[in-house]
Amino acid sequence: MGTSLFSLVIAATFFSSSIVLTVSGPLYVDSITTLNFTASNYQYIDNSGAFLASNNQIFKATITNPLTQLTNFYFSVIHAPSGTIVWSANRNKPISNSGKVRLTEESLSVIDDSGVIVWSTTQFRSNIASLKLSDDGNLVLLDGSNSSLWQSFENPTDTIILGQRLPVGSSLVSSVSNIDFSEGEYVFSVTSNDGLLRWNGLTYWKLSMEINASIDSYSPVSFLQINGTGLFLFGFNESVIVIHLAITPFNFSIAQLGSEGALTLKRFVGSNWVQDFAWPSSYCQIPFVCDKIGLCSARVCSCPLGFHKSTAGGCVPANSLLSLPSCNASDNGNQLNNSSISYLNLGNNVDYFSNAFMQPAKRGVNLSLCQELCTQNCSCLGLFHGNSSGNCYLLENYLGSVMSSSSGTDRLGYVKVLVKFSNENPNGTQSQNQSFPLVGLILIPPSAFLLLLTIVFLGIFWWRKHKLSRTGSAKLGGGDYSSGELELISFSGLPVRFEYEELAAATENFKTQIGFGGFGVVYKGTLPDKSLVAVKKINSIGVQGKKEFCTEIAIIGKIHHINLVRLKGFCAQGRQRFLVYEYMNKGSLDRSLFENGPVLEWQERFDIALGTARGLAYLHSGCEQKIIHCDVKPENILLHDNLQVKISDFGLSKLLSPEQSCLFTNLRGTRGYLAPEWLTSTAISDKTDVYSYGMVLLEIVRGRKNCSMPVQSHGLENDSTEGDDPSSSTSGLETRPVYFPLLALEMHEEGRYLELADPRLEGRVTSEKVEKLVRVALCCVHEEPAIRPTMSNVVGMLEGSVTVGQPRVESLNFLRFYGRRFTEASRHEGFGEANGNEFFSQRNSATFNSTAVDSHNSFSYMSSQQVSGPR
Known part of the structure; x- marks a missing residue:
């Protein structure tokens, strides 16, 4: 027995040793x-x-x-x-x-x-x-x-690393937590034109809208990749960059979608991770950051008024007679037999993460109809309604967190609730000791209800009138603090606000003037952080001036693009109105293009044309809502170091909803760049900017105004004694002006493109390069807006991802009329810069057809500032 036991111990020891060894x-x-x-x-x-x-x-x-x-x-x-x-x-x-x-x-x-x-x-x-x-x-x-x-x-799972590609259609999916790698509810997807963060199918962030992102092309996206200089969305190959986000060079980096819903980009330095970016940049924009119906404000979570924290997480109605509905068919049916649907207001200045990214369920409806839409939809759990727009947004299937809006919002939010009656007997009738429900107003007799409603309405009317009378005379910076300024202060989306004294100090009491326009003068300034700014003083204090001012600061403050001038702030103090822009040290394009100075080389001109097209394309299709500039001209195209191009004054344009995009008819712009539809009953659209861009593109090719003074020429634009053909030329000095768009059309018909280039280039450009810009320009100035390309297509044609269009001569014949009128005006009235564009005024709105006759209209008597607006 003992020997056997000893043998077993030896065998077990040997067996365990062999395990350790393997x-x-x-x-x-x-x-x-x-x-x-x-x-x-x-x-x-x-x-x-x-x-x-x-x-x-x-x-x-x-x-x-x-x-x-x-x-x-x-x-x-x-x-x-x-x-x-x-x-x-x-x-x-x-x-x-x-x-x-x-x-x-x-x-x-x-x-x-x-x-x-x-x-x-x-x-x-x-x-x-x-x-x-x-x-x-x-x-x-x-x-x-x-x-x-x-x-x-x-x-991929939730991370991509340096050099890894994330193709269109693929996604990163967050983990449930840092210790549970199961797939969570947050997804980052690469689409054909953007990178999107979504929660339960709802978008809450776009790469293209990030302030540090640059949109370089409107070509279709092929894949996303991190390389040594940043995060990029590439086209069909790495030579076409659609969107990029530049960061500090690094050795190893990852982009990771965290379990909390933020996409972070970080690099490994030494022995630690350094986070470069986290998106969305606003913490409260993350959909479930404060759980269900939690209110996020400055990274602090609480519950909206009328709600309290639930032990199960999130917020629930504070009144015990209210409950959140379920969309389960059987449960919901039983609930509705003994309850009524009502809506709890989430309070003022509260918004929802997805409102900025989704289309309204209905437009132009009142609150009652919006609530009715939600009531009839079992999956609808809440809604947001725009007070002024009437837009109705339904929150379906899921309820995330809500967020406090510091700048205010026009939308009011409501959560759908069930109002239950308590102490019901088995027969379904109410007992004598039943408590009065929160929405007991439905039990009040109609006459009493109407009386109560009238009293409440009169009380609210008196309170608002009393408040306005008290605030209307308040002082701000020595001026009247009117109700109009109160409206300005509460305007949604305002950027940084400066005091008048700050701007006076920055500009040395408005010492250095660098520009002027219809609404005021622009001064050079230096902020305390040593950054240079352009300070535009708004002189017009009329009703229209205030409207334009409010529109500009509210819209531009939200728009960020590498080819758009950034609005850094504003001042509204008393009767003083200022806009503070980033400073562009090379001035406007007209100075570099038309004045005596270093000649812009062809590649520089092409880069300016491409940058301008990209900026306009972003305004038309890259913003949350379409923006039409309405005054595209060289004076509104500014240049910075290395001739980086930025478009200015787009805040003076109309911000259009889809329904409004064909109804905008206010006259605005500069003669010489105005599309034909301005003088007809044709609707104004983004194609109006395309026409103006085409006219600017022709001036970039020629290096002079389309209607300009006589100059010493190299033969192309010289006088001819044989008829009125603007293309006829001899050597010597020009004795009459030439309408260059018509000349471009005629040279296009003859295939003589190189002769259209700025003679100061002295042959430093090929015919093929000139042809490309001329054809694009002529396509842009087609008389019919529908056949003009979109600015996104223009960008594609310039970049080479879209085939350059063939101009339709039948839609360009109106240029021949313009050429004749221009020649007649210059001969009979004498030629000067003011008269150079006057002939545009002398065509009746009906005369854009080939059978029309000439006549004057009221447009001829508008001053340049009236037509153009501020610059």
Whole structure:
């Protein structure tokens, strides 16, 4: 018995020793070529679960758990220096430390303790030969000819790393938490034109709207990638950049969608991660940051008025007689038998994350109809209604957090609730001791209800009138603080506000004037942080001036694009009105193009044309709502260092809703750049800007105004004694002006493009390059707006991603009329800069047809400032 027991002890000791000797497996470097390979965390515990490392030792393939005390293990790729997991296979089905990763000729798979496959690659066209972990962190399955069968870069989880591409249609999906890698509710998707963050299908952030993002092209997006200089959305190849976000150069970086819903971009420096960006930049814009119906304000969560915190999370109605409805058919039906639907107001200056990204369910309706739409929709849980616009936004299926709006909002939010009657007897009738419900007004007799409603209405009317009478005489900076200024102060979306004294000090009491326009003068200034600014003083204090001022500061303050002048702030103190812009040290395009000075080279002109087109394309289709500039001209195209181009004064345009886009008829613009539809009954649209851009493009080609003074020429524009053909020329001095758009049309018909180029270039441009700009310009100035290209298409034609259009001569014949009228005006009235455009005034709105006759209209008697507005 004793001998047998001793033998068993010896055998057990030997067996356990052999286990210890085989626990630790070798760490494979670069690749595993042994098929039928199996690994577990327990087997490779000495390597922290890692069984494969990249050649540079920066990445490892491992079976690991997020925290040492957790029993959930994942097959992952980690960034070894930081221990950060950048990819995981079985994120939705974790295994134990004895679960296995198996590599065979058919697949790579993850198997749990019971032998069930919880994750696996699909079948391939050929057998697997090896598993390789590249130096950039990509886990790849290769066949016998070293061709890729599968790779982790094409199957991302919540992270992409330096060099990895995220194609259109693919997504990053957040984890539930930092210790639970299961797929969460937040998704980052790459679309054909943008990068979007979504929660339960609702968009809450767009890359194109980020202040630091630059839109460089309107070509279709192919993929997103992080490289050594930033985050990029590329077109069909890496030579076409659609959107980019530049950051400090770095060695290793990741973009990660966190479990809390923010997309972060960070780089590894030394031994720590440095976060460069986190989107959305507003913490409260994250959909579920404060749980259901939680109110987020300055990163602090609370409950809206009329709600309190629930033990289950989020906020619920404070009144016990109210409950949030369910869309379960049977439950909802039973609830409605004993209750009424009502709506709890979320309070003033409260907004919802998705309102800025979704279309209203209905436009131009009153609150009652909006609520009725929600009542009839079982999945509707709440709504937002625009007081002035009448836009009705329905919150369906899910309720996220709401957020406080510091600048105010025109929308009011309501949550749908069920109002229950208490103490009901089994027969469904109310007992004598029933408590009065919150919406007991429905039980009041109609006559009493109407009387009560009248009293409340009169009370509100008296209170508002009394408040206005008290505030109407308040003082602000020595001027009258009128009700109109009160409206300005509460205007939504205002940028930084400056005091008058700050701007007076910045401009040295408005010492240096750098420009002027119809509404005021522009001065150069320096802010305390040493940044240069252009301060526009608004002189007109009329009703129209205030309206334009409010529109400009509210719209421009929200618009950010590399080719649009940024509004840094404003001042509204007493009767003083100022706009503070970023300073453009090269001035406006007309100075560089038309005045004596260094000649703009052709590439510089092309870059200016492309930058201007990109800015206009963003106004037309990249903003939350369409913006039409209405005064595109060289004076409103500003230049900065390296001739970076930015469009100014677009805040004077109308901000159009889809319904309004064909109804805008107020006359605005500058003669010489006005599209024909300004003088007809044709609707004004974004194609009006396209026409003006085409006229500017012709001036960029020629280097002079389309209607200009006689100058010494190289022969093309010289006088001819044979008829009125503007294209006829001899050598010598011009003795009459030439209407250049007509000349461009005629040279296009003859294929003589090089002769249209600025003679000061002295042959430093090819005919093909001139042809490209001339054809684009002529397409832009077609008489019929419908056949003009969009500005997005113009950008594509200039970049080469869209075929350059062929101008339709039949839609350009009106230029021949313009040319004749211009010649007659210059001969009979004498030629000067003021008269150069006067002939545009002498055509009746009906005369744009080929059979029309000439006549004067009221447009001829408008001054330049009346027509153009501020510049």
